Amino acid sequence: MTTIAHPAVLGEQEAPAAHALAATVDRRIRLFNRCCAGILIALALIWLVPLAWAVDTALKPNAETTKITWWIDNPTFDSFRAIIRDTDILNWYASSFITSAISAFGTVVTGSLAAYALSRMRFRLRGVVFWFILIGIMIPQQVLIVPLFRELDSVNLLNTYWSVALPQIPLAIAVFIFKQFFDGLPRELDEAARMDGASFFRTYRRVVMPLCRPVVSAVAIFTFVWSWNNLLWPLLAMTNPKLMTIPVGLATVQGTYGIRYADTMASAILGALPLVLVFLLFQRRIVEGIAGTGLKG
Amino acid sequence: MASTTEAVDRIRPAPVPGPARPGRPESHGRSAALFLAPFVVLYVLFIIGPALYGLVMSFFDTSMVKPGLRSFAGFDNYAEALGSSDFWHSLWHTIWFTILTTPPLVVLALVFAILAERVPRGRWFFRLAFFLPYVLPSAVVALIWLFLYTPALGLAGKIVTSVGLTEPNWLGDQNWAMVSLAITTVWWTLGFNFVLYLAGLQEIPRELYEASAIDGAGPWQQIRRVTIPLLGRTTALVVVLQIIASLKVFDQMYIMTDGGPNFSTRSVLQYIYDVGFTSYRTGYAAAASTLFFLVVLAISAVWLMLTRRQSLGWAAKAGGEG
Numbered sequence: 109m110t111t112i113a114h115p116a117v118l119g120e121q122e123a124p125a126a127h128a129l130a131a132t133v134d135r136r137i138r139l140f141n142r143c144c145a146g147i148l149i150a151l152a153l154i155w156l157v158p159l160a161w162a163v164d165t166a167l168k169p170n171a172e173t174t175k176i177t178w179w180i181d182n183p184t185f186d187s188f189r190a191i192i193r194d195t196d197i198l199n200w201y202a203s204s205f206i207t208s209a210i211s212a213f214g215t216v217v218t219g220s221l222a223a224y225a226l227s228r229m230r231f232r233l234r235g236v237v238f239w240f241i242l243i244g245i246m247i248p249q250q251v252l253i254v255p256l257f258r259e260l261d262s263v264n265l266l267n268t269y270w271s272v273a274l275p276q277i278p279l280a281i282a283v284f285i286f287k288q289f290f291d292g293l294p295r296e297l298d299e300a301a302r303m304d305g306a307s308f309f310r311t312y313r314r315v316v317m318p319l320c321r322p323v324v325s326a327v328a329i330f331t332f333v334w335s336w337n338n339l340l341w342p343l344l345a346m347t348n349p350k351l352m353t354i355p356v357g358l359a360t361v362q363g364t365y366g367i368r369y370a371d372t373m374a375s376a377i378l379g380a381l382p383l384v385l386v387f388l389l390f391q392r393r394i395v396e397g398i399a400g401t402g403l404k405g
Numbered sequence: 406m407a408s409t410t411e412a413v414d415r416i417r418p419a420p421v422p423g424p425a426r427p428g429r430p431e432s433h434g435r436s437a438a439l440f441l442a443p444f445v446v447l448y449v450l451f452i453i454g455p456a457l458y459g460l461v462m463s464f465f466d467t468s469m470v471k472p473g474l475r476s477f478a479g480f481d482n483y484a485e486a487l488g489s490s491d492f493w494h495s496l497w498h499t500i501w502f503t504i505l506t507t508p509p510l511v512v513l514a515l516v517f518a519i520l521a522e523r524v525p526r527g528r529w530f531f532r533l534a535f536f537l538p539y540v541l542p543s544a545v546v547a548l549i550w551l552f553l554y555t556p557a558l559g560l561a562g563k564i565v566t567s568v569g570l571t572e573p574n575w576l577g578d579q580n581w582a583m584v585s586l587a588i589t590t591v592w593w594t595l596g597f598n599f600v601l602y603l604a605g606l607q608e609i610p611r612e613l614y615e616a617s618a619i620d621g622a623g624p625w626q627q628i629r630r631v632t633i634p635l636l637g638r639t640t641a642l643v644v645v646l647q648i649i650a651s652l653k654v655f656d657q658m659y660i661m662t663d664g665g666p667n668f669s670t671r672s673v674l675q676y677i678y679d680v681g682f683t684s685y686r687t688g689y690a691a692a693a694s695t696l697f698f699l700v701v702l703a704i705s706a707v708w709l710m711l712t713r714r715q716s717l718g719w720a721a722k723a724g725g726e727g
Binding site: 134136137140141144145147148149151152153155156157158159161162165173174176214217218219221222224225226229230231232234237240241243244246247248249250251252253254255256257258259274275277278280283307308309312333336337339340344354355356357358359362369372373375376377379380383384386387391394395398399 | 431432433434436437438440441443444445447448450451452453454455456458459462469517519520521523524527529530531532533534535536537538540541542543544545547548549550551552553555558559560563592597600601603604607618623624625653655656659660674677678681682687690691694695697698701702705
């Protein structure tokens with residue numbers, strides 16, 4: 109990545125005065141950029157304080173947490189052990205992982221199939237289907253909790269992984285992200301495959317999907333993270349402590365630790381850990397995904 | 406729920422494709438139905454169906470603990486919500502939260518991105534520091550900040566008193582609670598806007614900076630005359646996405662203050678949650694949901710109109726990247 113500094117190469121015929129001016133501006137800009145770096149590093153460190161403080165506190169024994177100091181007299185992992193032993197956090201991990209994986213997988217598969225039909229096939233009512241799905245972008249899941257709860261209650265699906273995973277699959281925005289990507293692919297590619305007698309499904313599976321790894325991974329990572337972090341719906345759908353997702357579990361036990369701050373922080377860190385890993389592994393993909401699609405949870 | 410700019414812009418100019426067999430238009434009705442079915446079935450079951458069901462319910466005295474829709478109520482639920490000071494208060498809290506969070510989340514993200522643009526090395530570190538909080542679950546963020554805000558024992562109070570100020574009762578004081586929640590939210594979600602702005606900055610041609618430098622423009626003038634005006638479209642996008650996201654606030658209040666103290670931070674979504682799932686007044690909660698949806702819809706419509714006008718630019722920018 110280039111930075112903004114050099115007034116670049118001036119034409120040969122430029123007067124020496126222009127060179128002098130350029131040199132001054134160049135120096136000023138470089139100094140300015142160095143100040144920017146200093147300020148930004150300070151801000152970044154401030155931004156990291158809450159997380160660092162949480163880690164620091166979690167490594168203290170509970171008794172030490174009433175002293176506000178970074179220094180730890182007796183560092184220990186006891187709080188982490190206590191959380192794993194005394195709460196259902198391992199179940200919550202499983203629940204979060206299963207429901208988020210189903211949601212992410214389902215969104216990618218159903219969304220890309222629908223987008224492929226909208227992008228490449230000719231059929232009646234195509235425009236109607238298109239607008240019908242577009243409406244979905246406008247409806248936040250949060251306004252649907254009441255009817256959704258009754259609907260799933262009436263078919264006895266509450267307190268199952270399905271009740272959390274299934275409603276998160278039909279993500280209208282994913283269809284449009286895939287469609288946008290498919291529209292940008294040269295038609296000759298899949299037309300050649302179709303001419304060779306491949307079915308639509310085979311073309312989709314063998315020709316088109318392998319070309320959209322970047323968009324598949326962006327959609328998959330995002331739906332996984334959103335689903336993992338969703339609180340409102342899983343809070344209503346999962347009341348069995350063994351089936352709760354990580355955010356619901358943490359929100360529910362919050363306050364039961366009293367002054368055992370080290371335990372509280374340990375539970376927060378354990379809850380954060382999987383997503384920190386996802387972030388570290390897919391940092392570039394996540395950032396490119398936002399930049400390319402403007403996705404927002 | 407997600408939103409996007411380019412996706413919506415690019416969907417309009419979509420000529421119907423077809424196999425290159427001129428003179429014989431072929432319909433793919435069956436294949437299309439098969440490809441669309443999995444999505445459309447789930448979409449009807451879990452989005453459109455509940456939306457219509459909720460709309461119907463909002464005209465009935467439906468109860469959570471009794472089966473069926475029960476008696477027809479006409480517009481009574483709506484009239485009651487519009488006449489309820491609790492509803493208006495919660496709507497105001499949500500709007501107040503949006504007012505408190507949107508300006509810092511836009512301005513700070515812009516400032517951080519402009520600073521980062523001028524620092525050649527250590528990109529990964531800034532991304533880590535600013536963006537990592539965004540991927541954390543709200544519950545994790547809430548637990549950490551509840552501890553930071555603990556009266557007398559929290560780090561936030563210690564920092565405030567160390568510079569000679571008196572520590573506010575962060576979450577316990579009606580005047581402070583929403584501000585404290587806003588601070589937490591800015592810390593939590595700033596990274597997203599930061600990344601959007603970084604992407605916007607990449608679009609500005611280097612030559613413009615070089616040209617302005619040759620004209621003798623200092624860095625401050627460059628930022629004011631080149632960077633900020635050219636980021637106008639990104640800013641429009643960031644602002645509207647941020648407003649919509651802030652209006653949907655629920656988690657922070659639910660976990661950190663439970664709407665308190667004295668209901669002063671109860672958001673409209675928590676109001677719906679309370680009347681629907683604590684008072685079991687399903688029909689009334691559905692009516693309140695519909696009213697809230699109309700507010701979000703009105704703002705989304707503004708956003709669509711804004712982006713529509715810019716669609717060419719966005720479409721060009723989107724390129725082939727997903």
